[in-house]
Amino acid sequence: PSRCTFKVIPLSSDLRLRQPEETLLSRTFRRPDLGRGAHLAARSGLNEPVENVQRAITYLALGPRKRFLPPPSGRFRDALPTRFARRWSYTRRPFIRIDTSSGEDLVWGRRHPLMALRLIIGQLLSGRFQDLAEGSSLRAELGRLAHETGHQFEHDIAEIFRNAELQARENVTMLGGSSIRRVDDRDLGDIDVLVAQASVRALWIVECKDLTGALTPGEVVDEMTEHFGESETASVARVEARRAWVDERRQAALREFGITESPDRWRTKSIIVTGDPVIAPLIRDLPVAVVSATELPRWIGQREARAKTNGRRRRRGNRAKR
Secondary structure (H helix, E strand, C coil): CCEEEECCCCCCCCCCCCCHHHHHHHEECCCCCCHHHHHHHHHHHCCHHHHHHHHHHHEEEECCCCCCCCCCCCCCCHHHHCCCCCCCCCCCCCCCEEEEEEEEEEEEECCCHHHHHHHHHHHHHHCHHHEEEEEEEHHHHHHHHHHHHHHHHHHHHHHHHHHCCCCEEEEECCCCEEEEEEECCCCCCCCEEEEEECCCCCCEEEECCCCCCCCCHHHHHHHHHHHHCCCCCCCHHHHHHHHHHHHHHHHHHHHCCCCCCCCCCCCCEEEEEEEECHHHHHHHHCCCEEEECHHHHHHHHHHHHCCCCHHHHHHHHHHHHH
């Protein structure tokens, strides 16, 4: 832009009507040309070439365009107002380019860039930014970070089970010398966490999905399709396939925990643990339990308490028979 306008709206303690000069302060200045990049860097303290600053502003700016759809980059849905934090959303792009008779102005408020920064950081930490990344190197780096974050989430979930005095194994890739594969020899990936619950003689196949929860109807559809749909690639289908694979190898699975009793007395069950509560169990009956990480300790405690109650009833029944 040829000029930048900085607008400040002071905080007010009441909602009474005020004069424009009391509510809006603006300052407009000429954009430094490319030859003054060093001067701009010195003033900003960023120590960045002016080209990088311009590229950042372009990425974070919205301006007039001849057609609303399709958007300048990305997919059709990246401009739809029904998508939360979409690529071409004002919440993510705090700078507004305005064409004037003297050139192009850049207008922004003092709080909006900070709000946009918090939103983008939240997307990076939650994995939502992966779908918005531009460039193979950025996508590769985000994939690496997501992989590290995923392993940490799996470890945290395993620790929750261990804190409940259950045995847990992380990142199980083989049992009894066999890798986890379908009947047709297709790879099924690994078991995020394998848990032995001795009180009910159950082996839990735990799938860890650090989901943040769908916020819009479009995201609900995506979440249901990718993770809780009926296709064999959905997370529900894959964890059930792993459960069936473990069910055929219960003895080998029990040996992982040093358990030597007959596998015929044990059952295999599956559960999906999410980062935040998700809406899927309220929409569709699922073959697996779906529990958020925050709810997991209470969920485990309820089952342990139920197992103890059932155990006492069985013992009373046995004494009565005698």
